[in-house]
Amino acid sequence: MDEKVTISDIAREVGVSKTTISRYLNGSYGYMSDKTRRRIEQVIEQTGYVPNNVARTLRSKKSNLIGVVVNTLRYQVGAQTVTGIQDVCNKYGYGTVVCCSDDDPDKELEAIQLCQNQQVDGFIIIPCLEKSNRYIELCQRGTPVVLCTRRLTDWPYGCVYVKHEEMIGQMMVHLKEQGFEKVQFLLDVNNFHKRRMGDAFAQRAKELFDMEPDESIALVGRKDPKIPEALDQFKAKWVGTRKAVMAVNTHTLFLTLQELERRGCHIPEDIGVCGYDAQGWAELVSPGISAIRQPMDQMGIQAAEELMAALAENRMSQNHVALSGKVFFRDSTKRN
Numbered sequence: 001m002d003e004k005v006t007i008s009d010i011a012r013e014v015g016v017s018k019t020t021i022s023r024y025l026n027g028s029y030g031y032m033s034d035k036t037r038r039r040i041e042q043v044i045e046q047t048g049y050v051p052n053n054v055a056r057t058l059r060s061k062k063s064n065l066i067g068v069v070v071n072t073l074r075y076q077v078g079a080q081t082v083t084g085i086q087d088v089c090n091k092y093g094y095g096t097v098v099c100c101s102d103d104d105p106d107k108e109l110e111a112i113q114l115c116q117n118q119q120v121d122g123f124i125i126i127p128c129l130e131k132s133n134r135y136i137e138l139c140q141r142g143t144p145v146v147l148c149t150r151r152l153t154d155w156p157y158g159c160v161y162v163k164h165e166e167m168i169g170q171m172m173v174h175l176k177e178q179g180f181e182k183v184q185f186l187l188d189v190n191n192f193h194k195r196r197m198g199d200a201f202a203q204r205a206k207e208l209f210d211m212e213p214d215e216s217i218a219l220v221g222r223k224d225p226k227i228p229e230a231l232d233q234f235k236a237k238w239v240g241t242r243k244a245v246m247a248v249n250t251h252t253l254f255l256t257l258q259e260l261e262r263r264g265c266h267i268p269e270d271i272g273v274c275g276y277d278a279q280g281w282a283e284l285v286s287p288g289i290s291a292i293r294q295p296m297d298q299m300g301i302q303a304a305e306e307l308m309a310a311l312a313e314n315r316m317s318q319n320h321v322a323l324s325g326k327v328f329f330r331d332s333t334k335r336n
Contacts, residue, residue, distance in 0.1 A: 084300025
């Protein structure tokens, strides 16, 4: 065969019509025997045939692509969520266009426009905006959207998120039961998602430890973290009390542990430490670190399944799915 293999070449080699080959390429196997399907797959592999996706998209008005816009790929949450999304999309015959917004609304808009230029059939977005107008506009144009990991109060369509308030509450009760008298939440950035996590912490800190929000929340920053300063202020404010800190993510937790090690602090005798998503190493370091673990893979899997169902039924996704993570209590917060 010629180097530039066409759909007609494939049809002739298999002994079927071009329509049958087109159905195969579009994932429509209903009128096709397993034997024919395997033969088509074999010939395509042997010839190295590459479909003209632009032409297919124009004909079918479907690209079989999903736009995935995430806030970050630097940490476990983003990377493992994307892995779950891609696993499901691949299973259903969809590719993905993955873009990162860096939690910047302008970059997010550029990413969405790039995906639209690729004629994506649907979106999975980890939003960086608290208001849902931008995402609702996509749905109003007929493109299904599922939001992932972050919940918007005014969003009427598909969403998969984690019950942060529930898990933070469990950790706070544990700290109280272990005899800690004052606690502080170390936040890296002040976006709407982290503020909600901080609000949940501050509420329980008020109930359990009689602390005001400005006492129980410390914004340490991300690019140039002020963790030493936050620890100094926390130590100086309540001399002689049993204290514990909770880090908002793996990066902040690691830097906190590094700083406490530099100071020669004993955990949990001098200060208790817990955090989020310290997956893989939290139980291995000494002492083991108490941590909240988000269901990262499951978030991506669930969001993609929601979108696949909406596309299959030619509708918008409208399910709100709340996932529970796991809370691990280890020696870094055990005083009793």
